[in-house]
Amino acid sequence: MWLYEKKLEYPVRVGKKDLKMAKYILTQFGGPNGELSAAIRYLSQRYSMPTGRAKGVLTDIGTEELAHWEMIATMIYKLTKGATPEEIRRADLGSTYAIWDKGIFPSDSNGVPWTSAYINTMGDPIADLHEDMAAEQKARATYENLINLTDDVDLQDALKFLREREVVHFQRFGETLDHLQGYMNGKKYF
Amino acid sequence: MDQLGLKLLREVQELEFALIELNLYLDTHPDDEAALSTFNKLSTRYAEVRRAYEEQVGPLVNYGHSGPVREPWRWIEEPWPWEIEY
Numbered sequence: 001m002w003l004y005e006k007k008l009e010y011p012v013r014v015g016k017k018d019l020k021m022a023k024y025i026l027t028q029f030g031g032p033n034g035e036l037s038a039a040i041r042y043l044s045q046r047y048s049m050p051t052g053r054a055k056g057v058l059t060d061i062g063t064e065e066l067a068h069w070e071m072i073a074t075m076i077y078k079l080t081k082g083a084t085p086e087e088i089r090r091a092d093l094g095s096t097y098a099i100w101d102k103g104i105f106p107s108d109s110n111g112v113p114w115t116s117a118y119i120n121t122m123g124d125p126i127a128d129l130h131e132d133m134a135a136e137q138k139a140r141a142t143y144e145n146l147i148n149l150t151d152d153v154d155l156q157d158a159l160k161f162l163r164e165r166e167v168v169h170f171q172r173f174g175e176t177l178d179h180l181q182g183y184m185n186g187k188k189y190f
Numbered sequence: 191m192d193q194l195g196l197k198l199l200r201e202v203q204e205l206e207f208a209l210i211e212l213n214l215y216l217d218t219h220p221d222d223e224a225a226l227s228t229f230n231k232l233s234t235r236y237a238e239v240r241r242a243y244e245e246q247v248g249p250l251v252n253y254g255h256s257g258p259v260r261e262p263w264r265w266i267e268e269p270w271p272w273e274i275e276y
């Protein structure tokens with residue numbers, strides 16, 4: 001069961017309309033290292049975890065990723081708010097507008113649709129946790145790229161928040177990996 | 191949303207953020223008593239601030255988790271989270 005909380009995890013502000021930046025950020029909505037990939041990855045992997053602790057970490061981080069997914073959509077919504085077809089054409093985003101209007105479709109910045117091929121559920125807890133740690137680093141790097149692409153300090157503030165969360169998630173997954181390795185070694189020898 | 195609503199929302203976000211952090215930390219450090227006691231302290235405060243926010247703005251959580259509500263049904267009131275200007 002999931003509940004919806006009618007609020008963002010962290011306030012999203014934007015300083016100005018910026019259609020190009022909205023398109024760059026779209027990759028964190030439906031791209032390979034985006035928040036949708038993260039949520040679906042962790043929430044799918046939890047069923048084959050052997051310990052309560054690992055199930056808990058994947059449930060809690062997977063749920064937080066959904067909150068980040070909503071923050072990303074909010075950035076795109078605000079960056080494109082009030083844009084006219086003429087402005088969209090001048091920002092060279094006519095092809096996006098022709099297909100999706102101003103709908104926020106889960107794709108990467110180039111319009112490639114989201115696919116579960118971006119994630120894996122190996123059923124092997126050690127392999128899955130390694131994937132998760134790598135995914136957090138890839139997401140961190142993506143946020144750094146996005147921060148470099150804008151001089152909007154309000155937008156940067158929310159992007160920096162999300163970048164920090166990836167660092168924390170990486171840390172928690174690392175601790176979970178240690179715990180799982182200990183658990184599995186213990187099982188083997190005792 | 192009015193100024194008081196925004197101020198309370200900010201407090202809700204701050205407290206919940208601290209609780210998210212502590213929750214994830216406790217997942218991997220379940221025996222840390224100091225963290226658990228901070229979690230409990232903040233969780234009590236969180237319930238109070240949520241109540242104040244919901245009184246001012248409307249329910250935060252769907253499916254009855256925000257407790258009994260008065261008329262009218264405020265859940266569907268705008269702004270939705272992505273529409274809020276901070």
Ligand SMILES: [Fe+2]
Nearest residue numbers: 038165166169
């Ligand atoms: Fe993450």
